[in-house]
Amino acid sequence: xxxxxxxxxxxxxxxxxxxxxxxxxxxxxxxxxxxxxxxxxxxxxxxxxxxxxxxxxxxxxxxxxxxxxxxxxxxxxxxxxxxxxxxxxxxxxxxxxxxxxxxxxxxxxxxxxxxxxxxxxxxxxxxxxxxxxxxxxxxxxxxxxxxxxxxxxxxxxxxxxxxxxxxx
Numbered sequence: 001x002x003x004x005x006x007x008x009x010x011x012x013x014x015x016x017x018x019x020x021x022x023x024x025x026x027x028x029x030x031x032x033x034x035x036x037x038x039x040x041x042x043x044x045x046x047x048x049x050x051x052x053x054x055x056x057x058x059x060x061x062x063x064x065x066x067x068x069x070x071x072x073x074x075x076x077x078x079x080x081x082x083x084x085x086x087x088x089x090x091x092x093x094x095x096x097x098x099x100x101x102x103x104x105x106x107x108x109x110x111x112x113x114x115x116x117x118x119x120x121x122x123x124x125x126x127x128x129x130x131x132x133x134x135x136x137x138x139x140x141x142x143x144x145x146x147x148x149x150x151x152x153x154x155x156x157x158x159x160x161x162x163x164x165x166x167x168x
Contacts, residue, residue, distance in 0.1 A: 038063065038163060040072040044088065047114040051121035057128065061138055062121055064159035065089065068152075074113055087116030095123060 038045060040063065048066065052059035066072060069090035077085045083093045087110040091099065099105050099119050109115045120141075128137030138156055139149030 038067070038166075040066060044072055044113055044117070047117040048121075051114075051118045054118065055121040055125040057121050057124045060160050060163070061156060062117070062124060064156045064163065065120060065124065065138075065141060066117065067159050067163075068155045074111060074116075076111075086110040088113045089116040089120030089123075091116060091119055091123065095119075098126075099123070 040048070044066070045063070048063050049059050051057075052062045066088055069085075070088050072088055074088050075090075076087075077090065079085065079092070085092050086107055089110070091110050093107070096107050099110075099122070103119060103122055105115060105119055110119055124138070124141050127140040128134060131137030131140055135153050135157075136149060139151075139153040142152035143149050
């Protein structure tokens with residue numbers, strides 16, 4: 001979180017120095033991440049773009065994860081192993097302590113769609129950083145078990161392909 005705040009503050013300072021009297025908010029905010037044909041509403045797509053930039057993960061991957069996990073629906077699901085998945089990003093309760101420690105979010109916060117997307121982007125960045133290769137990190141968002149990881153990778157990358165094809 002401190003790294004994200006530092007990056008944001010540096011970007012803000014640069015925008016002020018370079019942009020002069022220009023509106024600072026528009027100077028540091030990228031164009032919103034929007035995918036025509038996506039089942040996700042515009043505000044959620046904007047959160048995805050902002051979170052992807054903040055945690056340096058591909059916006060299309062984060063977007064696809066949200067679609068695969070919940071279709072953009074803000075739900076709480078109980079799993080067979082007794083854990084729960086919360087919010088649009090279906091963040092598993094196993095991750096709650098790490099999210100609270102690193103982002104200061106508690107499980108209730110994950111019921112807020114934008115908060116859940118930010119937590120998902122952070123979690124995805126962590127999984128990618130720890131993985132031997134990018135695709136494994138994407139699959140690790142869901143599972144470290146090889147067969148489940150590979151199946152999840154396929155779902156995410158198939159969803160990205162479908163979104164790209166829907167734009168054409």
